[in-house]
Amino acid sequence: MRPSSEPNSPVYHQPNYLGHETSVRSWLLTHDHKRIAIMFLGGVLTAFFAGGVFALVLRIKLLVPGKFFISALAYNRLFTLHGVTMVFLFLVPAVPSVFGNFFLPIMIGAQDVAFPRLNLLSFYLYVTGAAIALFGMIWNGADTGWTFYTPYSTTTPTDIVPVLLGVFLVGFSSIVTGVNFIVTVHTLRAPGMTWMRLPLFVWGSYATAVVQVVATPVLGMTVLLVAVEHAFDFGIFDPARGGDPVLFEHLFWFYSHPAVYIMILPAMGVISEVVACFSRKNPFGYEAIAFSSLGIGFVGFLTWGHHLFVSGQSTFDAGVFGVLSMLVAVFSAIKVFNWVGIMYKGSVSFKTPLAYVFGFLFLFVFGGMTGVALATVLLDVPWHDTYFVVAHFHFIMVGASLMGFLAALHYWFPKMFGRMYPERFGIAAFFLVFLGFLVTFIPQFLLGNAGMPRRYYEYPAHFQPLHVVSTVGSWLLGLGFLLILAYLVWSLRWGEIAGPNPWGSEGFEWRTPSPVGPENYDETPVFTHRPHAYDLVEAAEYRRRELGDERD
């Protein structure tokens, strides 16, 4: 980050977290939550790029029904690589470890997270785990899929142990981040920052942190058991020796279903911030949005059984898990209606971050409704393990979570780097990504409904047209992401100087200079109201004076 050549620019004059120390050591051993967030951003974007390339290669293979391009084993390894990388190395840490780390302390008026050294440890746990997992998969890759189902995972000839250890370490990184966020929110709130004034992004991150701390250790132990089983053949999940493979499924989904909420809750927090800012409206239903985050976090722990509808679960259990799963939709709908309520009669400006909110709302509602359908036992039985499920969870995990991530990236880019991204390219890339996403995954709903099973290397010829459409969609998606990468990298150097508050946002993080100063605030701030209070007279005056914004 070079200082601007314009003498009066804020980037030039104020010391900021990016420029106040420049040595490599000052980055690698930093305790500053903002720098750790930037390093995490580098990590998760690398993982996202790798996972994306794996997916593109997969889709190329699927252009043709029979053998083509890569071998069946390579195909199995690739979808495992894609799943493990995207879930554990990108989606789980993406919003909390990057934007949570960066903005949660600033939003509550703190100088840092509660345990800065642990925060750095969390980053290195992530890097080590990611390196071990990626190395293991590329060296003698796992071919089990990211779900590691026993007994296949415990008997596969491929070397699965490094992958599992990598996932274990990344899991601990996630736990450490969770502990840090919980304690930060409880103890480091600045004067006047009461619980009912917490920004909604903080509420989302807090609910996520609780889920991370409670669910992740169970996953850690479960993958260790699989690793032990694969290495020493103890028979823990082997039915021939009294073991129960379904026990693995229970333990795995006890984490991995709540993990979906680890991915989506912080993204929902982002949506709440962005939608208020670009609608110039106070958050409508603030309490409802805040508490529904906790509600999703809680109910999320009681739904794992819906992954086991065809694993010999009793009809009664399946019914209970089905109904509990549908309860998540109630909390989600509360959020969606409130977000729409915020926009209602607001002064909406269609900037890139808000475009991603619209994308989020569409994909999330679509994915959520198909989720309710899948929670219905009778419908799940034929759809189980088909492309219908693949399309459903991509709508939620990729569609919704990724839209949240991209909204956050564009909304906070000026705050993090002090410069604007080019708005026209932003909107263009949004349409590419959004359309690419629909073209990729809507055919997969149709394929799944017609009976195409997931993870199959070959398929009947009559499925080919839909597969081809899906692959073309993946190219559009890839192109969209490349465009985003290109203009964001360009903006780091040549983007317009942003100034402290280019959006005229009343979110608290915008009270700091851009990029943020090394200590966040010069003096401890005092909070007297909720964030995004656009109805305050002085707020409107500020926007008129500084931004020439006459809309209020």
Place this chain on the structure above:
Amino acid sequence: MTEATHLEPHLAHHYQSLAQQTHAARLGMWVFLGSEALLFAALFTGLTVYRTLNGSVFALASQHLSVAFGTANTFVLITSSFTVVLSLHFLQAGRKGLSLFFLVFTIALACAFLTIKAFEWLHDFSEGIFPGPYYAQKELQLPGAAMFYTFYYLMTGLHGLHVVAGMGVLAWCTGLVARGDCHAGYETPLELGAMYWHLVDIIWIFLYPLLYLIT
């Protein structure tokens, strides 16, 4: 804030007061301990499920474990929890020497625990009690028996690793107290170390009846 840092050498720059910092440290430890407990929860769940599936065999297998070793170790660990509290108590009372004595004593008890555990495992090995496919105990050849011992080794093994980690934490506390970096008026590191040690203890309190005393 700089002045406060000057007056309070232990206060990190992003806290306003030592009370706030201590509160954060305690809460962080509690949340972490909860997370640690859930790490074991997966194993407890597995043990419970398999015990339900193989009830009578698990009871028989349990009777082949040495209750004497297990009970001795329970006694050693509970005592060590007491001595670590004594150490904290004497540190608060400003009696550094006694505090150090009880800390070292606690670590010695931890060593005793691991030694007894090692002898117990050797004793088990001599009877052919090995995990999984290596299980070779002649007196008990029923389906499910090997599974009980697999969980026995996994759970006591993981607990043993926590004992070693706890010893590391207590050794680190000993260093802090000896150097005077942890003293009356600022006991937080030792307090957190003791909390961790109690977790190690309490997990054993659950392991002991579930592994040794099943009928």
